[in-house]
Amino acid sequence: xxxxxxxxxxxxxxxxxxxxxxxxxxxxxxxxxxxxxxxxxxxxxxxxxxxxxxxxxxxxxxxxxxxxxxxxxxxxxxxxxxxxxxxxxxxxxxxxxxxxxxxxxxxxxxxxxxxxxxxxxxxxxxxxxxxxxxxxxxxxxxxxxxxxxxxxxxxxxxxxxxxxxxxxxxxxxxxxxxxxxxxxxx
Amino acid sequence: xxxxxxxxxxxxxxxxxxxxxxxxxxxxxxxxxxxxxxxxxxxxxxxxxxxxxxxxxxxxxxxxxxxxxxxxxxxxxxxxxxxxxxxxxxxxxxxxxxxxxxxxxxxxxxxxxxxxxxxxxxxxxxxxxxxxxxxxxxxxxxxxxxxxxxxxxxxxxxxxxxxxxxxxxxxxxxxxxxxxxxxxxxxxxxxxxxxxxxxxxxxxxxxxxxxxxxxxxxxxxxxxxxxxxxxxxxxxxxxxxxxxxxxxxxxxxxxxxxxxxxxxxxxxxxxxxxxxxxxxxxxxxxxxxxxxxxxxxxxxxxxxxxxxxxxxxxxxxxxxxxxxxxxxxxxxxxxxxxxxxxxxxxxxxxxxxxxxxxxxxxxxxxxxxxxxxxxxxxxxxxxxxxxxxxxxxxxxxxxxxxxxxxxxxxxxxxxxxxxxxxxxxxxxxxxxxxxxxxxxxxxxxxxxxxxxxxxxxxxxxxxxxxxxxxxxxxxxxxxxxxxxxxxxxxxxxxxxxxxxxxxxxxxxxxxxxxxxxxxxxxxxxxxxxxxxxxxxxxxxxxxxxxxxxxxxxxxxxxxxxxxxxxxxxxxxxxxxxxxxxxxxxxxxxxxxxxxxxxxxxxxxxxxxxxxxxxxxxxxxxxxxxxxxxxxxxxxxxxxxxxxxxxxxxxxxxxxxxxxxxxxxxxxxxxxxxxxxxxxxxxxxxxxxxxxxxxxxxxxxxxxxxxxxxxxxxxxxxxxxxxxxxxxxxxxxxxxxxxxxxxxxxxxxxxxxxxxxxxxxxxxxxxxxxx
Numbered sequence: 001x002x003x004x005x006x007x008x009x010x011x012x013x014x015x016x017x018x019x020x021x022x023x024x025x026x027x028x029x030x031x032x033x034x035x036x037x038x039x040x041x042x043x044x045x046x047x048x049x050x051x052x053x054x055x056x057x058x059x060x061x062x063x064x065x066x067x068x069x070x071x072x073x074x075x076x077x078x079x080x081x082x083x084x085x086x087x088x089x090x091x092x093x094x095x096x097x098x099x100x101x102x103x104x105x106x107x108x109x110x111x112x113x114x115x116x117x118x119x120x121x122x123x124x125x126x127x128x129x130x131x132x133x134x135x136x137x138x139x140x141x142x143x144x145x146x147x148x149x150x151x152x153x154x155x156x157x158x159x160x161x162x163x164x165x166x167x168x169x170x171x172x173x174x175x176x177x178x179x180x181x182x183x184x185x186x
Numbered sequence: 187x188x189x190x191x192x193x194x195x196x197x198x199x200x201x202x203x204x205x206x207x208x209x210x211x212x213x214x215x216x217x218x219x220x221x222x223x224x225x226x227x228x229x230x231x232x233x234x235x236x237x238x239x240x241x242x243x244x245x246x247x248x249x250x251x252x253x254x255x256x257x258x259x260x261x262x263x264x265x266x267x268x269x270x271x272x273x274x275x276x277x278x279x280x281x282x283x284x285x286x287x288x289x290x291x292x293x294x295x296x297x298x299x300x301x302x303x304x305x306x307x308x309x310x311x312x313x314x315x316x317x318x319x320x321x322x323x324x325x326x327x328x329x330x331x332x333x334x335x336x337x338x339x340x341x342x343x344x345x346x347x348x349x350x351x352x353x354x355x356x357x358x359x360x361x362x363x364x365x366x367x368x369x370x371x372x373x374x375x376x377x378x379x380x381x382x383x384x385x386x387x388x389x390x391x392x393x394x395x396x397x398x399x400x401x402x403x404x405x406x407x408x409x410x411x412x413x414x415x416x417x418x419x420x421x422x423x424x425x426x427x428x429x430x431x432x433x434x435x436x437x438x439x440x441x442x443x444x445x446x447x448x449x450x451x452x453x454x455x456x457x458x459x460x461x462x463x464x465x466x467x468x469x470x471x472x473x474x475x476x477x478x479x480x481x482x483x484x485x486x487x488x489x490x491x492x493x494x495x496x497x498x499x500x501x502x503x504x505x506x507x508x509x510x511x512x513x514x515x516x517x518x519x520x521x522x523x524x525x526x527x528x529x530x531x532x533x534x535x536x537x538x539x540x541x542x543x544x545x546x547x548x549x550x551x552x553x554x555x556x557x558x559x560x561x562x563x564x565x566x567x568x569x570x571x572x573x574x575x576x577x578x579x580x581x582x583x584x585x586x587x588x589x590x591x592x593x594x595x596x597x598x599x600x601x602x603x604x605x606x607x608x609x610x611x612x613x614x615x616x617x618x619x620x621x622x623x624x625x626x627x628x629x630x631x632x633x634x635x636x637x638x639x640x641x642x643x644x645x646x647x648x649x650x651x652x653x654x655x656x657x658x659x660x661x662x663x664x665x666x667x668x669x670x671x672x673x674x675x676x677x678x679x680x681x682x683x684x685x686x687x688x689x690x691x692x693x694x695x696x697x698x699x700x701x702x703x704x705x706x707x708x709x710x711x712x713x714x715x716x717x718x719x720x721x722x723x724x725x726x727x728x729x730x731x732x733x734x735x736x737x738x739x740x741x742x743x744x745x746x747x748x749x750x751x752x753x754x755x756x757x758x759x760x761x762x763x764x765x766x767x768x769x770x771x772x773x774x775x776x777x778x779x780x781x782x783x784x785x786x787x788x789x790x791x792x793x794x795x796x797x798x799x800x801x802x803x804x805x806x807x808x809x810x811x812x813x814x815x816x817x818x819x820x821x822x823x824x825x826x827x828x829x830x831x832x833x834x835x836x837x838x839x840x841x842x843x844x845x846x847x848x849x850x851x852x853x854x855x856x857x858x859x860x861x862x863x864x865x866x867x868x869x870x871x872x873x874x875x876x877x878x879x880x881x882x883x884x885x886x887x888x889x890x891x892x893x894x895x896x897x898x899x900x901x902x903x904x905x906x907x908x909x910x911x912x913x914x915x916x917x918x919x920x921x922x923x924x925x926x927x928x929x930x931x932x933x934x935x936x937x938x939x940x941x942x943x944x945x946x947x948x949x950x951x952x953x954x955x956x
Contacts, residue, residue: 004904004948005902005904005920008902015215015218015482015483015485018211018214018215018218019211019215022210022211022214023209023211026208026209026210026211027204027208028197030204030208030210031196031197031201031204032200034200034203035196035200038586039585039586039587039588039632040204040205040585040590040630041585041588041589041590041631041632042587042632043204044208044210044630047210048210048213048214048217051210051214052214052217052218055214055218066735125196126199126202126203141196144196145200147773148773
């Protein structure tokens with residue numbers, strides 16, 4: 001059963017259609033949310049909410065659109081909202097270290113050896129993502145994980161092209177060295 | 187040295203942090219059920235009368251102004267509004283329309299009874315660019331009813347419908363006092379639009395009058411609910427009129443899974459007699475059980491409706507403010523809309539299984555130490571008895587702000603609810619089990635004040651398990667109301683024809699051949715991985731294009747244009763296997779089709795834009811064909827060289843346009859839902875919505891004449907694609923209760939049907955063998 005059939009089942013009131021979509025996309029959705037939130041329970045919570053949103057709004061889902069990119073963009077947005085909400089609530093504990101973190105990250109990234117172990121590189125990348133701001137993480141996830149174009153991200157995040165380019169370049173600069181190193185590992 | 191795509195690397199990065207074998211479904215479904223329940227309690231003050239005698243009252247198609255309200259009786263079911271109480275009923279004097287900057291807001295309906303003020307309004311003409319389709323900042327939407335004294339009534343939309351340029355919402359506000367006959371609908375902004383992108387701050391004056399005789403309502407038939415003992419032990423009361431007998435079938439005292447679910451009751455509450463079937467409200471009650479919630483899960487598998495001859499009937503679940511769980515009353519109401527009842531006799535509603543939320547009292551502890559760190563794991567490997575169930579707690583892992591627990595169950599725990607009663611928790615979540623013995627699943631939560639130290643005790647408040655206790659109830663519609671709809675003319679393809687063909691396995695005629703392009707799972711064991719598959723009709727000579735998502739053969743069969751997952755449109759030379767990218771295309775460019783002479787390619791550009799573009803196969807002379815900003819979908823080519831495309835419209839009505847690819851001039855040619863056009867441009871395949879999100883499939887002349895039913899609504903018929911010679915159609919066909927779709931050949935003239943089990947997935951293109 002493809003997504004369209006599942007969506008039609010769900011539109012038909014058959015929640016089994018949602019179960020199919022959950023089974024198909026929960027893993028990627030949680031990974032997507034995790035990359036933005038860096039909080040696994042929160043990521044799962046976000047994804048649960050996103051699927052509930054799908055359920056509640058499925059009648060408005062246009063069947064001519066691919067479900068996966070639509071859904072995963074919603075997950076990114078929800079994850080971003082969730083993590084920013086948490087950051088806001090814990091503002092007193094959350095020092096604004098973005099610029100410092102960027103410099104530190106660039107320094108770390110530039111020092112990574114090409115032949116670093118794959119597992120170690122993944123941890124480094126995770127840490128690198130962790131030092132990005134949530135919005136930068138969202139941009140990085142959209143670009144590198146969901147493989148969205150800059151234009152799509154501009155539309156999706158409703159950010160001026162210049163801003164999105166800045167965010168993306170910042171994320172890219174931090175990640176490229178690490179990812180580039182990893183790409184040559186095998 | 188192979189290089190990995192960034193996406194693969196990040197997939198692995200995240201995968202290290204995300205538990206394996208995720209199964210969020212039970213928790214999500216539980217959350218949905220609970221939300222529906224709480225929303226319902228906020229929205230309505232539903233009085234569920236349990237009647238010991240049958241009440242049958244047929245509502246005439248007029249109201250009774252001034253009549254004293256009779257709580258428990260229904261005036262009728264008003265389309266668009268729902269069930270309306272009997273008594274003094276007021277309605278909108280006339281629909282009110284306001285247009286601003288091309289956007290029209292119309293208050294279509296208001297019905298005021300003793301319970302609520304139901305208001306339905308629609309908005310249309312919203313610019314596509316103003317609508318937030320994926321993510322993005324959304325305006326703060328609110329539609330309030332302002333009374334003359336300045337006070338406002340608020341409600342959340344509880345019925346909605348949307349189309350490309352608008353939507354319709356229904357609100358249930360508190361009932362207006364009988365002295366108030368004027369109010370203003372105040373809409374802060376249009377639903378799911380970007381702030382400032384469409385007219386905001388709408389104020390629409392409304393005037394209400396007593397309902398007159400022309401209010402249309404479908405009659406409501408109250409169905410007696412026997413007392414629990416009668417329902418369980420004796421079936422229908424002998425006092426019931428024969429036309430309205432309800433039967434609750436005897437049930438074994440205990441289920442195979444050990445749940446004491448004999449006291450879960452399934453009853454029918456009422457039926458609304460509509461033009462094309464019944465809307466039947468049923469209730470699951472669990473008053474005498476320990477359960478906190480009982481609900482229907484996977485209705486397509488577990489909920490069956492049988493007609494008087496015992497045949498399965500089509501139905502669709504219906505959600506409104508009267509449905510959902512009511513935890514206080516310990517019952518869950520659901521409604522189904524039946525297909526037209528054409529066989530006399532009782533309708534049987536049978537439920538094979540339900541999910542129950544069972545409170546348990548269990549806990550486990552571990553020592554988090556004096557300085558727990560994210561990533562730290564404590565292995566527990568202990569079995570936790572929870573009543574008749576056993577939960578295996580494997581380990582606890584610290585996250586940045588909480589704990590994640592890995593668990594499994596050998597006897598069917600679908601999910602658990604974890605809590606830490608000693609420390610404030612801010613975020614829950616996590617997965618549930620599949621119910622398959624031994625599957626590991628996780629659950630977790632976050633703390634408001636960071637990870638606790640020392641001994642941590644995690645309590646389990648409830649578990650979700652499936653009860654397979656069959657429940658069944660019958661109701662006989664009034665004989666006079668059995669709907670005798672005109673019988674559809676015979677279709678070439680019906681479920682019966684299809685099943686017969688599947689059994690007989692007719693051979694593929696020698697004259698039918700060619701190469702078929704499908705989009706389908708690449709591995710039968712891994713349905714997540716889809717790609718393009720080229721094969722012969724018998725599935726032989728299979729060739730896979732892993733990074734393709736849709737495409738089409740060139741008319742001569744030499745080339746395949748396909749959209750890649752992220753890089754644009756590729757053109758594959760099928761003889762040399764050489765692939766080149768179509769210059770000027772990129773991520774989001776999808777759905778390429780070739781012109782009949784193979785000299786041009788049309789495709790959809792951009793996610794969420796979907797304007798049509800046309801280009802030469804070398805990427806030159808690329809230009810936009812349409813500029814609608816709505817989803818234009820190509821159908822095929824007319825004999826005069828114009829391209830037919832459809833635009834989805836309001837309420838599933840597509841508009842068909844023909845565009846001159848040279849001038850870019852589009853002309854509306856029909857209101858129809860077209861699927862494909864024959865190679866000789868003489869016939870089209872059209873669909874028409876039928877019952878329950880199903881559809882009828884027709885073959886007709888391009889001008890709509892000579893329309894003939896090709897397939898009825900008993901099957902899913904997907905993407906009918908013409909053979910190169912126009913003699914056959916190949917479609918993905920799936921029985922209503924089947925999980926998979928396989929190919930099926932249909933000869934439109936002779937109605938010959940040939941299943942092609944080797945063809946799976948979405949049919950995209952068919953070309954003659956070279």
